[in-house]
Amino acid sequence: MTSSTLMASGLSVGDVAAAPALPDVLAPRKQRSRIGMFMYRHPTIFVGGLLVALIVAIALLAPLLFTTDPTALAPARRTRAPSAQYWFGTDMLGRDVYSRVLYGSRISLIVGFSVALLASVVGLTIGLLAGFIRILDTVVMRVMDGLQSIPGILLAIALMALTRASVENVIVAIAVTQVPPVSRLVRSVVLSLREQPYVEAAVAAGTRTPIIILKHILPNTLAPVTVQATFICASAMITEATLSFIGAGTPPIIPSWGNIMAEGRALWQVKPYIVFFPAIFLSITVLAVNLLGDGLRDALDPRLAKRI
Amino acid sequence: MFAYAIRRILATIPVMAIVALFVFSLLYLAPGDPAAIIAGDQATPADVDRIRISLGLDRPFLIRFGEWAWQVLNGDLGVSIFTNLPVTHMISQRIEPTLSLMSLTLIFSISFAIPMGVLAAWKQGAWIDRVVMVVAVLGFSVPVFVVGYILAYAFALQLDWFPVQGYTPISVGILPWFQNLALPSLALGLAFIALLARITRATMLEVLSQDYVRTAKAKGVDQRAILFVHALKNAAVPIVTIIGIGFAGLIGGAVVTESVFAIPGVGRLVVDAILRRDYPVIQGVVLMFSFVYVLVNLAVDLLYTLFDPRIRY
Numbered sequence: 197m198t199s200s201t202l203m204a205s206g207l208s209v210g211d212v213a214a215a216p217a218l219p220d221v222l223a224p225r226k227q228r229s230r231i232g233m234f235m236y237r238h239p240t241i242f243v244g245g246l247l248v249a250l251i252v253a254i255a256l257l258a259p260l261l262f263t264t265d266p267t268a269l270a271p272a273r274r275t276r277a278p279s280a281q282y283w284f285g286t287d288m289l290g291r292d293v294y295s296r297v298l299y300g301s302r303i304s305l306i307v308g309f310s311v312a313l314l315a316s317v318v319g320l321t322i323g324l325l326a327g328f329i330r331i332l333d334t335v336v337m338r339v340m341d342g343l344q345s346i347p348g349i350l351l352a353i354a355l356m357a358l359t360r361a362s363v364e365n366v367i368v369a370i371a372v373t374q375v376p377p378v379s380r381l382v383r384s385v386v387l388s389l390r391e392q393p394y395v396e397a398a399v400a401a402g403t404r405t406p407i408i409i410l411k412h413i414l415p416n417t418l419a420p421v422t423v424q425a426t427f428i429c430a431s432a433m434i435t436e437a438t439l440s441f442i443g444a445g446t447p448p449i450i451p452s453w454g455n456i457m458a459e460g461r462a463l464w465q466v467k468p469y470i471v472f473f474p475a476i477f478l479s480i481t482v483l484a485v486n487l488l489g490d491g492l493r494d495a496l497d498p499r500l501a502k503r504i
Numbered sequence: 505m506f507a508y509a510i511r512r513i514l515a516t517i518p519v520m521a522i523v524a525l526f527v528f529s530l531l532y533l534a535p536g537d538p539a540a541i542i543a544g545d546q547a548t549p550a551d552v553d554r555i556r557i558s559l560g561l562d563r564p565f566l567i568r569f570g571e572w573a574w575q576v577l578n579g580d581l582g583v584s585i586f587t588n589l590p591v592t593h594m595i596s597q598r599i600e601p602t603l604s605l606m607s608l609t610l611i612f613s614i615s616f617a618i619p620m621g622v623l624a625a626w627k628q629g630a631w632i633d634r635v636v637m638v639v640a641v642l643g644f645s646v647p648v649f650v651v652g653y654i655l656a657y658a659f660a661l662q663l664d665w666f667p668v669q670g671y672t673p674i675s676v677g678i679l680p681w682f683q684n685l686a687l688p689s690l691a692l693g694l695a696f697i698a699l700l701a702r703i704t705r706a707t708m709l710e711v712l713s714q715d716y717v718r719t720a721k722a723k724g725v726d727q728r729a730i731l732f733v734h735a736l737k738n739a740a741v742p743i744v745t746i747i748g749i750g751f752a753g754l755i756g757g758a759v760v761t762e763s764v765f766a767i768p769g770v771g772r773l774v775v776d777a778i779l780r781r782d783y784p785v786i787q788g789v790v791l792m793f794s795f796v797y798v799l800v801n802l803a804v805d806l807l808y809t810l811f812d813p814r815i816r817y
Contacts, residue, residue: 342522346794349756350774354530354790357778434647438760441649444778457649465668468657475650483645490641 238495244487251481255301263295266451277469284473287459296451297473303363303452304433304481310367311432312425315374320421322375323382324409327390337383340376348373352435353444361447370435374428381424385417419496426489430482437478453478509806516802520795524576527791528569534783581788586780591788595770601671602769604681605758608689610747613696618743620697621704622731625712636701643698648757652691652764659687669766688765692757696750703746707739714738740811748804755793 235242278285284293322340326333343351355369389395389412398408439445440454441461448455453474460470547555556562575582581591624636660668666687672680711717712735720730759771766772770789777785 338518338522341519342526345519345523345798346526346790347752347755347797349759350790350793353759353774353778354527354786357781357783357786358530358533358535430645437647438649438756442760442763442775442778444775464653464657465661468653468661471653475647475653479646479650482647483641486641486645 238491240487241491241495244484244489244491247480247484248488251301251477251484252305254298255305258295258298258302263298264292266291266295266299267449277467285467285469287456287470288463288467291451293456293470293473296456297453297477300451300453300456300474301477301481303446303450304436304478306363307367307370307436307446308429308433308485311370311374312429314367314371315378315428316421316425318371319375319378320382320414320417322379324386324413324417326379327383327386327413328405328409333383336379340379343372344376344380349435349438352439353442356439356444361445363446363450366436366439366445369439370432373435374432378421378424378428381420382417385420386413389413389416423489423493423496426485426492430485430489433478433482433485508809512802512805516798519798521573523794523798524573524791525569527787527794528572530790531783531787532565532568576791581791582784584777584782584785586777586782586785591784594773594785595788595792598768598770598773600673600769601767602758602762602771604671604674604685605688605692605761605767605769606754608682608685609693609696609754609758612689613693613700614747616693617697617700618704618736621701622708622736624701624705625708626731628709633705636705640698640702643694643696646694647760648692648695649760649764651694652688652761655687655691656765669764671765671767671769684765684767688761688767691764692754692761695757696754699746699750699753700743704739704743707742708735711735711739737811741808744804744807744811748801751800752797755797 273286278293284297287293287296322336326336346354351373352369355372356365359365359369395408395412398412403412436445436452437454437457440452441458443458445454446452448459456474457471460467460474464471561568579592581595583590584594587594620636620639624633627633656668660666666683670684672684674681708731717730717735720734725734758769759774761767762769762771763775770792774786774789776782777789
């Protein structure tokens with residue numbers, strides 16, 4: 197017990213003055229800076245956030261990081277091994293793998309963030325409405341059941357087969373697979389919030405439903421949705437790479453990690469580096485976002501953290 | 505129990521109907537006019553119209569959906585645009601490798617992940633717990649095809665313990681069959697192992713703090729018996745639920761794993777179909793896998809009552 201908690205418990209130092217001074221058994225608590233304290237309390241948010249920031253910086257600064265044109269063909273220098281000139285080697289068309297991997301981070305980040313945003317906004321809207329409007333609830337939730345019964349990657353493949361390959365279409369196709377879990381989550385939060393006394397009080401006071409949804413319900417759904425969105429971002433990056441890898445994703449002319457791996461596939465037994473460099477970047481990025489999500493969940497939603 | 509089973513089975517019918525509606529819309533919305541393709545380049549617009557009417561493509565959406573659904577119920581998934589073979593025939597030719605891959609993955613994952621999760625919960629905070637949690641985070645973060653390439657590079661190319669790729673039917677011999685599938689099913693299993701180990705650890709931690717576990721300890725029951733009999737049995741319901749839910753990821757992962765290891769399964773079939781825009785095949789495979797997924801989760805729900813007789817709905 198430190199002196200501050202003693203005082204908080206109502207005892208003043210004077211009351212125990214008769215006793216001999218206690219030896220200082222507990223080492224004085226190390227004073228940490230605010231950043232140090234944050235690192236100590238949420239190491240995963242710190243490490244994950246730092247890594248994500250690093251990848252974002254790489255994506256933004258790609259032209260400055262000694263890259264060359266990632267699409268420039270040079271048949272004369274095909275499949276060179278990594279060297280001082282070509283850090284990650286060159287692919288079968290002579291393109292610089294280092295430049296392609298760095299520019300490829302842009303696609304993964306754009307897809308990850310956009311899918312997370314799109315799926316959260318749509319899922320929030322559907323979940324809020326379904327939680328409040330009974331008739332809508334049964335219909336919408338049955339549709340979500342159906343949508344969720346189609347394995348995610350297959351649904352995305354099917355949607356991509358319908359449209360032209362483009363980054364926008366990839367984002368929409370992946371977001372569609374992520375809407376059901378978000379709306380289900382939001383709906384469950386809404387259903388439990390509706391029973392809360394403060395919401396009942398608002399209803400009794402005659403507050404209009406849209407105001408209740410926006411002012412009393414929505415703010416309380418944001419924490420769980422943010423956590424969910426982080427995990428969606430991570431899984432969307434994997435799905436984008438997977439779709440591109442099997443030829444149903446980002447158009448091949450755009451360097452994305454999945455595309456680089458798809459192109460390196462034919463040669464991977466002799467030139468494994470073409471596949472491995474984008475693979476390492478993808479894995480580290482997804483790991484960073486997942487760490488961030490784990491940390492956010494522990495910080496924002498302790499109830500959920502205890503369950504898993 | 506019996507009434508519950510019947511109700512639960514009936515409840516899957518609307519879900520399957522909605523899945524079927526989605527999958528049908530896929531072909532309905534698919535670009536390209538089948539009538540124009542069949543009529544060929546020389547056809548006049550009148551010819552195309554005639555073919556369209558003879559195929560019944562001019563009728564309303566719901567009527568066509570009804571007819572298609574009736575065909576599906578009779579085991580007819582249509583004909584591939586590319587090979588002109590019935591889709592059911594193409595799937596049945598390719599089903600053995602996929603079934604083998606998924607069953608072996610399930611066996612691997614369950615036999616690795618559950619002991620891992622139990623140990624991690626028992627030794628909470630010890631090194632084994634940390635190792636399990638690191639494996640769990642990695643399993644969520646490293647895509648299945650990356651794991652596949654790393655395993656193939658290390659154990660097939662460098663160490664030469666396993667073949668790099670390909671598939672040997674089980675009828676040729678169980679050993680070559682297993683050698684071909686060992687790496688793919690490990691690669692496919694890692695994410696599943698991560699998921700299962702994590703949920704096993706979490707549920708076991710909860711169960712191990714229960715009074716009856718303390719009582720069992722106090723009366724001197726063997727540690728292993730406490731863990732695997734008393735506790736694991738009561739942790740079974742969430743674990744089985746996750747196996748059911750994780751099955752979707754397993755299906756998606758199988759599609760990719762088959763591409764990495766050149767396994768001629770249903771996953772390869774759908775990947776080839778995408779490149780050829782062979783919509784009936786895509787539709788058939790998506791429909792089949794979705795139905796399998798729904799049925800697996802139905803089975804999981806019915807298993808609950810076996811593991812926990814208290815569950816009555």
